[in-house]
Amino acid sequence: MGNHSDGSPNHSGTVAKGGQNDVEKFQDPGIPPHRLRLADTDPKAAKKAERQVALLFGISVVGTVIFLVAYFAIDLGKDSAIATIRLQNALLGIGTAFAMLGIGTGIVHWAKALMPDHEVSEERHAIRTEEDRQAAVRIVDDIVEETGIKRRPLIRNTLLGAVALAPLPALAIFGDLGPRPDNTLAHTMWAPQDGKLKRLTRDPDGTPIKAADVTIGSAFHVIPDGLNELSEGKLNEKAKSVVLLMRLNPEELHPSPGREDWAYNGIVAYSKICTHVGCPVALYEQQTHHLLCPCHQSTFDLTQQCKVIFGPASRPLPQLPIAVDSEGYLVATSDFHEPVGPSYWEREQHVLIPNS
Numbered sequence: 001m002g003n004h005s006d007g008s009p010n011h012s013g014t015v016a017k018g019g020q021n022d023v024e025k026f027q028d029p030g031i032p033p034h035r036l037r038l039a040d041t042d043p044k045a046a047k048k049a050e051r052q053v054a055l056l057f058g059i060s061v062v063g064t065v066i067f068l069v070a071y072f073a074i075d076l077g078k079d080s081a082i083a084t085i086r087l088q089n090a091l092l093g094i095g096t097a098f099a100m101l102g103i104g105t106g107i108v109h110w111a112k113a114l115m116p117d118h119e120v121s122e123e124r125h126a127i128r129t130e131e132d133r134q135a136a137v138r139i140v141d142d143i144v145e146e147t148g149i150k151r152r153p154l155i156r157n158t159l160l161g162a163v164a165l166a167p168l169p170a171l172a173i174f175g176d177l178g179p180r181p182d183n184t185l186a187h188t189m190w191a192p193q194d195g196k197l198k199r200l201t202r203d204p205d206g207t208p209i210k211a212a213d214v215t216i217g218s219a220f221h222v223i224p225d226g227l228n229e230l231s232e233g234k235l236n237e238k239a240k241s242v243v244l245l246m247r248l249n250p251e252e253l254h255p256s257p258g259r260e261d262w263a264y265n266g267i268v269a270y271s272k273i274c275t276h277v278g279c280p281v282a283l284y285e286q287q288t289h290h291l292l293c294p295c296h297q298s299t300f301d302l303t304q305q306c307k308v309i310f311g312p313a314s315r316p317l318p319q320l321p322i323a324v325d326s327e328g329y330l331v332a333t334s335d336f337h338e339p340v341g342p343s344y345w346e347r348e349q350h351v352l353i354p355n356s
């Protein structure tokens with residue numbers, strides 16, 4: 001271990017300043033004198049500090065317990081009032097804060113009030129030999145000894161309790177992540193059901209749209225037929241399947257091979273979910289045929305299959321293939337051929353027709 005300071009100036013050194021010959025000597029002030037703390041001289045003060053540290057670790061334990069009670073005892077059923085959700089969130093936050101702050105402040109107080117605080121200096125040198133390794137092990141042993149953790153069972157036990165309980169909130173949270181989404185991100189309500197094609201309907205009232213209703217320059221916010229009747233998972237389904245429907249002059253569309261029949265008479269449907277981070281692409285500039293995402297200004301060109309022409313999005317908006325049924329209503333002939341919205345790890349596995 002290094003040398004402990006006696007507090008007196010004990011070294012001298014030199015520093016080069018300016019030119020080679022301009023060397024100025026100075027007196028090394030050394031390490032400042034060591035000041036004893038109250039707990040170093042008064043056993044009662046040391047005992048009091050020990051109890052304070054234990055109290056802080058105890059607060060951490062209480063914080064963890066508050067978190068766990070709030071997490072498991074407050075039932076958030078489907079019909080939970082917003083006040084119940086807020087209460088649980090508040091208790092989870094308070095519990096986590098106490099759990100982390102208790103351990104942190106306890107360790108800081110322990111180090112400042114009870115652990116030896118004498119100043120130590122040691123020359124740097126490479127650690128290579130077995131002797132050095134042994135010396136390092138001895139230093140670690142010294143540190144453990146100096147913490148006093150062996151002599152102070154109150155601190156040791158409360159610290160062990162606080163550290164053992166502190167990860168439990170994380171376990172509870174990870175356990176609540178739920179089942180893997182698997183390929184639910186790759187499918188939407190637009191897939192035909194029992195051979196029946198889904199009609200395009202207006203958002204939010206769900207009335208079907210006839211091709212004749214869509215005039216050149218108009219834009220419709222669209223949801224799949226039947227979405228409003230869902231009793232469960234309606235918002236999740238809507239988040240994936242919302243679509244923008246527009247009509248252009250058919251000559252202005254330039255479909256790539258394989259997509260020639262995805263539009264009907266200049267009417268095209270594209271996912272409304274931005275491929276950047278998923279905001280709704282809600283602005284249509286009918287003069288330029290551009291769709292604009294208001295979040296970070298990604299701009300998609302309808303005449304080029306919604307290719308990105310500006311902004312941070314990296315992929316075109318997925319196109320929904322459409323046609324018209326026997327009554328003249330617009331229908332989706334299939335689901336999207338790629339997952340909508342932002343990228344995720346397994347996305348490429350679910351792409352049926354890559355964008356060209």
Ligand code: FES
Nearest residue numbers: 274276277293296
């Ligand atoms: Fe659309 Fe960022 S979410 S540009």
